[in-house]
Amino acid sequence: MNVLHTFSATQKKAPENVAKFNVGDTVRVHFRIVEGEKERIQVYEGVVIGRKGSESPHATFTVRRVAFGEGVERVFPLHSPRVEKVEVTREGSTRRAKLYYLRSRMGKAARVKGKGKDTSAKANAASPVEA
Amino acid sequence: MVTELLGKKLGMTRFFTEDGRWIDVTLLEAGPCTVVQRKTRDRDGYEAVQLGFGEVKERRLRKPQQGHFKKAGVALKRTLKEVRVEAASELKTGDEIKADIFQPGDRIDVSGTSKGRGYAGVHRRHHFGGGPETHGSTFHRRPGSIGQSSDPSKVFKGMRMAGHMGAASVTTQNLEVVNVDVAKNLLVVRGSVPGANGGMVIVKKTVKGAK
Numbered sequence: 001m002n003v004l005h006t007f008s009a010t011q012k013k014a015p016e017n018v019a020k021f022n023v024g025d026t027v028r029v030h031f032r033i034v035e036g037e038k039e040r041i042q043v044y045e046g047v048v049i050g051r052k053g054s055e056s057p058h059a060t061f062t063v064r065r066v067a068f069g070e071g072v073e074r075v076f077p078l079h080s081p082r083v084e085k086v087e088v089t090r091e092g093s094t095r096r097a098k099l100y101y102l103r104s105r106m107g108k109a110a111r112v113k114g115k116g117k118d119t120s121a122k123a124n125a126a127s128p129v130e131a
Numbered sequence: 132m133v134t135e136l137l138g139k140k141l142g143m144t145r146f147f148t149e150d151g152r153w154i155d156v157t158l159l160e161a162g163p164c165t166v167v168q169r170k171t172r173d174r175d176g177y178e179a180v181q182l183g184f185g186e187v188k189e190r191r192l193r194k195p196q197q198g199h200f201k202k203a204g205v206a207l208k209r210t211l212k213e214v215r216v217e218a219a220s221e222l223k224t225g226d227e228i229k230a231d232i233f234q235p236g237d238r239i240d241v242s243g244t245s246k247g248r249g250y251a252g253v254h255r256r257h258h259f260g261g262g263p264e265t266h267g268s269t270f271h272r273r274p275g276s277i278g279q280s281s282d283p284s285k286v287f288k289g290m291r292m293a294g295h296m297g298a299a300s301v302t303t304q305n306l307e308v309v310n311v312d313v314a315k316n317l318l319v320v321r322g323s324v325p326g327a328n329g330g331m332v333i334v335k336k337t338v339k340g341a342k
Contacts (some may be wrong), residue, residue: 003315004158008144034150058145082151 011057013079014061021061023048023099024092024112027065029076041084044074047092047112049099053078064102066110071103093114133228134336135214136161137184138318140243142328146309146319159241159318161334166226167203167211171218178218182228185331210331217253230316237308238337239318243326247298257291281317291309301325305340 012018022025029044035042046065053059061077064071077082102110138161146156168181183340187209189197200207203224216222233239253274264272274293278286303324310319324332 001162002141003317004142004144007158007319011145011147030185031151032151077147077149078152081147101324 008057011079013081018078019083019086021048021086021088022092022094023051023097024094025088026090027063028087028089029074030086031076032084032106045089046072046074047099047102049073049102050097051078064099081103084118132220132232133182133216133222134179134232135182135212136228136230136232136334137163137164137210137212138316138332138334139174140324140326140328140330140332143158143323148309154309154321155323157320157322159316159324159332160316161230161317161318162228163230164228165205165208166222166224166228167200167205167208169222169224170213171220177215178220179213179215180220180222181211185209186219197228201254206337220255229235229313230311230318231313233311233318233334233336235308235309237312238305238340239308239320240302240304240337241306241320241324241332241334242300242302243324243330243332244307245297245299246303246327248296250294251296252293253291256293256296259291305337 011078025048026046027048031042031044033040033042044063044065046063048061049064050062051059052061057079060075061078062073062075066072091114093115094112099112102112138159141158141160142156143157146154148154153295162184164182164184166180167183170177170181172178183200183205185208187207189207191209192200192207197207205225222228248255252272253273254261259274261272262268262275264271274291276310277290277292303322306324307321308318309321311317314317326332
């Protein structure tokens with residue numbers, strides 16, 4: 001590995017700190033927000049519709065949710081120190097790596113098949129059905 | 132004190148700052164530069180040090196050049212550059228200048244040779260708009276009119292036309308130093324610097340900009 005790669009690799013989180021989740025999962029992303037002097041943690045919940053970069057230090061993931069009837073997608077850097085943790089509230093089962101087809105679907109059609117039983121209490125509210 | 136270094140552009144990557152922002156950075160291998168010659172007012176008419184950077188095989192240098200390094204008692208260097216210093220400067224032949232002359236937060240200028248683009252048209256070279264691509268147009272990427280008529284009967288100097296583009300000396304001013312690793316001779320600079328990866332760059336304290 002050359003200097004450039006070695007340097008980039010230092011930007012990665014330790015393997016045990018990297019969030020583990022798959023495409024199709026419903027997740028709660030705890031994202032640290034700095035407002036002036038203060039710092040708080042904002043939770044963003046939605047379905048992971050894609051992961052990019054796999055092992056790269058520049059890896060990102062996209063989380064989609066429908067807020068007030070409007071689809072919102074946020075891209076998070078996987079190794080960002082601002083991403084405090086990623087909780088998986090529901091495991092999804094998908095046949096493709098990118099769930100971009102969800103964008104053109106509304107309501108019940110925009111669901112992802114679940115993998116087995118849903119354990120979280122917020123399960124139903126957390127499912128991508130929303131609205 | 133010398134505020135200038137020779138270096139090499141290693142490439143670009145991304146960096147998480149302490150407050151979690153994701154910024155684009157360029158890695159530079161800056162120094163170590165060896166003082167190959169000390170020029171003085173008495174002998175040369177001005178005060179300067181000659182800095183050398185980069186390893187080079189013996190057979191790459193001609194005998195007189197090899198002799199220059201041998202006289203200074205330093206290893207052979209690929210590149211030489213003179214930097215002005217004050218008369219009181221205590222730098223002497225053989226001294227090494229490292230990346231620690233810069234601190235995170237410092238502002239620097241980085242000069243390099245930009246990537247060569249060959250013979251480029253006005254579209255690419257001067258960002259001309261060009262004509263329509265379709266609808267019967269045959270006026271695709273042409274420059275258009277380059278002047279008037281029998282008065283003045285000439286094309287004015289400086290008219291922007293097609294020609295050789297790139298491979299010229301370019302300086303990017305007022306870049307922020309994000310990180311310095313003296314052990315690895317690494318400078319992490321915010322933003323981009325001229326030239327291809329592996330290209331030679333000159334890093335110096337900014338002449339304009341903040342502070």
